[in-house]
Every structure is written in structure tokens, then in C-alpha cells.
Amino acid sequence: MAEKRVVLLLVDGLRPDVAESALARGDLPALEAMVREGSTGRGVTVFPSTTSVAYLPFLTGCTPGRCNVPSIRWLERTRYSGRWWRDSELVRSYCGYQAGRLDGDVTPGIRTIFELVPQSLGIFTPVAKGLTSERDPSRAERKFWGALAHYLEWHQPSDEAVRRHLLRGIDGPWRFIFAQFPAVDGYTHQSTPRAPRVLRALRRVDDTVAAVRARLAARGELEDTLILLVSDHGAAEVKVHLDLADWFRVQGARTLSHPIIWEKEPQAAVMIAGNGSAMVYAQPNVPRTERWGIDRLRRPESFGARGDPIAALTAEAAVAFVAAEERPETVRVASNDGEAEIVRAGDQIRYRPLTGDPLEIGGETSRTDAEWLESTWDGPYPDAMVQLLDQFRAGRTGDLIVVAREGYDFRRRFEVPEHKSGHGSLIRAHMQIPVWASVPGVTTPMRSVDLFPAMLEWLGEPIPEGIDAQPVWSPARVATVA
Numbered sequence: 270m271a272e273k274r275v276v277l278l279l280v281d282g283l284r285p286d287v288a289e290s291a292l293a294r295g296d297l298p299a300l301e302a303m304v305r306e307g308s309t310g311r312g313v314t315v316f317p318s319t320t321s322v323a324y325l326p327f328l329t330g331c332t333p334g335r336c337n338v339p340s341i342r343w344l345e346r347t348r349y350s351g352r353w354w355r356d357s358e359l360v361r362s363y364c365g366y367q368a369g370r371l372d373g374d375v376t377p378g379i380r381t382i383f384e385l386v387p388q389s390l391g392i393f394t395p396v397a398k399g400l401t402s403e404r405d406p407s408r409a410e411r412k413f414w415g416a417l418a419h420y421l422e423w424h425q426p427s428d429e430a431v432r433r434h435l436l437r438g439i440d441g442p443w444r445f446i447f448a449q450f451p452a453v454d455g456y457t458h459q460s461t462p463r464a465p466r467v468l469r470a471l472r473r474v475d476d477t478v479a480a481v482r483a484r485l486a487a488r489g490e491l492e493d494t495l496i497l498l499v500s501d502h503g504a505a506e507v508k509v510h511l512d513l514a515d516w517f518r519v520q521g522a523r524t525l526s527h528p529i530i531w532e533k534e535p536q537a538a539v540m541i542a543g544n545g546s547a548m549v550y551a552q553p554n555v556p557r558t559e560r561w562g563i564d565r566l567r568r569p570e571s572f573g574a575r576g577d578p579i580a581a582l583t584a585e586a587a588v589a590f591v592a593a594e595e596r597p598e599t600v601r602v603a604s605n606d607g608e609a610e611i612v613r614a615g616d617q618i619r620y621r622p623l624t625g626d627p628l629e630i631g632g633e634t635s636r637t638d639a640e641w642l643e644s645t646w647d648g649p650y651p652d653a654m655v656q657l658l659d660q661f662r663a664g665r666t667g668d669l670i671v672v673a674r675e676g677y678d679f680r681r682r683f684e685v686p687e688h689k690s691g692h693g694s695l696i697r698a699h700m701q702i703p704v705w706a707s708v709p710g711v712t713t714p715m716r717s718v719d720l721f722p723a724m725l726e727w728l729g730e731p732i733p734e735g736i737d738a739q740p741v742w743s744p745a746r747v748a749t750v751a
């Protein structure tokens with residue numbers, strides 16, 4: 270029997286509807302040939318819906334909360350005490366020179382697929398735990414092109430580098446390849462999720478898929494290779510920017526935020542993700558293990574603000590809702606519609622409106638994790654119950670999570686380049702992802718994390734104990750039955 274292989278292609282920031290309409294128009298002939306025998310579906314990513322964080326589920330089978338990597342920027346709140354130099358390592362941003370810290374920040378004991386399947390290749394991957402430099406051949410190029418693309422808004426060369434390494438890799442010995450294509454996300458940020466240059470980059474990915482399939486077919490390996498095309502998040506146009514760090518300053522709070530990561534006696538630390546959500550830490554220079562609940566955060570002195578900061582925040586048009594932890598496994602959500610509570614009890618999660626229905630569920634409801642996914646994946650906040658509880662599993666998560674409404678973000682006022690589209694929020698346009706497979710029967714909806722055991726099963730590898738993923742889809746069984 271020929272050896273089973275997996276190629277996981279991640280088109281960063283690709284919206285499922287954009288991909289589906291390109292497919293329907295006949296713009297993606299290689300992917301069309303792939304899914305004709307295989308299948309297309311949709312999944313949901315994790316919160317916050319941002320690059321790096323949202324790669325962890327595919328590559329570890331664990332959620333960001335479990336990995337203790339709750340966002341692309343965070344503060345080690347149990348240890349940070351405001352010392353200028355000695356504590357600077359306790360404030361993280363994977364967007365700059367600390368990008369390489371991600372692997373070491375993941376909860377010890379969580380293993381990547383690269384560690385579980387030693388014959389792996391990672392191409393343009395920000396999660397590289399377990400990869401030697403030969404197995405991460407584009408490491409230097411990723412940094413080089415990434416920096417250039419960021420400032421020159423020129424993203425296609427990155428995808429060309431991915432293509433080169435991918436095609437070279439296919440010809441060598443391997444069992445698992447992960448390749449990330451950054452151009453769709455880059456061009457989306459500069460324009461819109463459906464802009465001509467985004468579609469051009471997507472057509473070029475299709476061309477790469479054609480070359481991959483041709484090489485596999487020439488080696489007689491196409492049948493035994495599971496090819497998956499996914500993304501890590503969607504995107505939506507941004508019309509209004511609300512600089513959340515400046516917002517806290519206007520409220521009277523001395524505020525710590527990137528890119529300047531030191532502030533004398535800060536009263537708030539604002540950590541933005543992607544740019545549609547943020548974590549806010551109250552009194553961040555006083556190390557603390559417990560988080561403050563929403564009633565405490567409403568007190569002006571919590572952030573050194575002049576009034577009730579929660580009331581002021583939820584009155585902003587940019588803010589869909591805020592969330593805080595009451596106690597472990599209990600989250601309070603507040604919007605301009607009022608407050609509700611999310612409580613995990615055994616295998617059920619109960620959503621209970623208190624003074625309102627911020628998550629637009631319609632009333633008190635108790636469901637399992639799987640039922641919540643099923644009932645909310647196409648709603649305004651897909652999988653919100655599970656995702657919000659997960660955020661607060663991470664010790665590094667702040668006291669308050671602020672979620673932007675569609676059309677808004679929390680970017681810095683002078684960010685270069687300006688983001689005309691973004692992601693990071695819990696809204697449907699950011700949370701839904703395509704899940705396309707070269708084998709039939711891909712399940713809709715699926716959580717991104719659930720692809721991890723599916724890939725290992727295809728490879729005939731044991732699935733590690735204690736991961737967050739569920740065995741919702743079994744590509745191996747479907748393929749044998751067919």
C-alpha cells in the first residue's frame with residue numbers, strides 16, 4: 270500500500286464566499302478538479318480571528334486558550350510589574366521582533382503535528398515547533414518578504430516564494446506539508462476582500478495547486494494524498510477606526526499599548542488583535558492571578574477613568590460587545606443591549622440573558638459545544654459561547670475583551686499602512702473559513718481545530734490524548750467507503 274500523505278494549504282485571510290464565487294465562475298480550475306472528486310465545506314476559526322493565533326488549532330489540535338497564546342499581543346499579567354527594561358519581555362507582540370517567541374510561548378506538553386510526524390515540511394509557517402531548518406526552508410525568506418510586503422504593500426513575491434519551496438518540497442521525501450500563502454490577506458488589508466488583486470493572488474494559488482497535483486500524479490501519489498485548502502480567518506471592510514488605546518487615554522487612563530511598550534504606572538494596557546478585537550488589562554503593573562469581573566471593571570478607579578468605562582465603551586458604535594470573566598467557566602457579556610452570562614456546566618454551556626441579549630441568541634439557552642457550533646455558525650457571532658470561554662482559559666488573557674462591530678476596528682491612529690479591511694473580531698465575516706478537501710464528505714460546519722485529528726487519522730498516526738479537537742470528520746473512512 271502506498272504511503273498516505275497530507276498537504277495543508279492555508280490561504281491567509283481567504284473568505285469562504287469569495288473562494289466559492291471564484292470557483293463557481295470557473296476561475297479556479299485546479300481546485301475545481303480537486304473538489305469534483307473531493308468536497309467543499311465551511312468551518313469556523315478561533316477567536317481572535319488573527320494570523321499565528323489561528324494557525325495553532327490546525328497544527329496542535331488545541332485552542333488558543335489552551336495553548337496560552339490568547340492573542341497576537343498580550344501581557345504576562347501575573348508577573349508584569351512595570352519595570353521598563355526587565356519586564357519588557359513580559360509584553361508580547363508577534364508582529365515584530367518577538368515573532369520567533371511563539372513556539373516557546375505555547376503551553377508545555379502541547380505537541381505540533383511537525384513533532385508528531387517527523388517527515389514534515391513547514392513553508393512560511395509562524396508556528397515552527399519541531400521543524401529543523403531543513404524542514405522549515407523558507408524561514409529567512411519569510412522574514413525578508415514579510416517585512417518588505419508590510420511596508421511596500423507588495424505581497425505576491427511572498428506567495429511566489431511559497432510556491433517555489435512547496436514545489437521543491439513535493440519532489441523530496443515527506444509525509445506532511447504545511448504551506449501558508451500570505452498574499453490574499455495582504456492585498457485584502459490594502460483594499461477589500463473581493464478586490465481584483467486579491468482574486469489575482471487566489472488564481473495564482475490555484476495555479477500552484479495545479480502544479481502540486483501534476484507532480485503528485487506523476488509520482489503516482491495523488492490518490493493517497495489528502496490535499497486541504499483552508500484559511501485562518503475571513504475579513505471585512507473597515508469604514509471607521511476607533512483607536513482604543515487613545516480612547517482609554519481620553520477617559521483619563523494612563524495607557525500602555527504597542528508600539529511603545531512602556532508607560533509610567535499604567536492604569537490600562539490595550540492589546541489589539543487584527544484589528545477587530547482587543548484585550549484590556551486593568552492596573553497592569555500590579556501582578557495579579559485572578560481577573561476582575563464586569564462589576565468591578567465598571568468602577569471608574571479600575572482603569573483610572575472618569576466614569577463607568579463599560580457603559581462608555583458599549584455606547585461606542587464601534588463596539589459590538591465586551592466580555593469579562595466572573596469566575597472560572599463563567600463569562601459576562603455586555604453590549605448597548607444589556608448583559609448576559611455564559612456558564613459552562615458539565616457538557617452544557619448555558620447562555621442566560623440578564624438585562625439584555627448581547628449575543629442575539631433570543632433567550633436563555635443551554636446546549637453542548639457541538640450544538641452551539643451548529644446553531645450559531647452562520648449567525649452574527651459564530652461559535653461565540655465556546656470561543657469566549659476558551660479565551661479566558663489562557664492565564665495571559667486580559668480582564669476585558671472588546672469586540673468590534675463589522676465596519677469598525679481598533680487600529681492605532683497612525684498605523685502604516687492603513688488597513689482598509691481587517692479581521693480579529695467574532696463576527697461571521699471574520700470567523701467563517703473555507704474547508705476544501707480532495708476527498709468527499711467534508712463536514713459543515715467544522716471547527717478549524719477538528720482538522721488536526723482528521724489529518725493524523727489519514728496519516729495513520731495516533732491522535733494525542735487531551736487535545737481540544739473532536740473527531741467530527743474522518744477523511745480516511747469516507748475515502749475507503751467511496
Ligand SMILES: [Zn+2]
Pocket residue numbers: 282320454455458692
Ligand atoms: Zn491579516
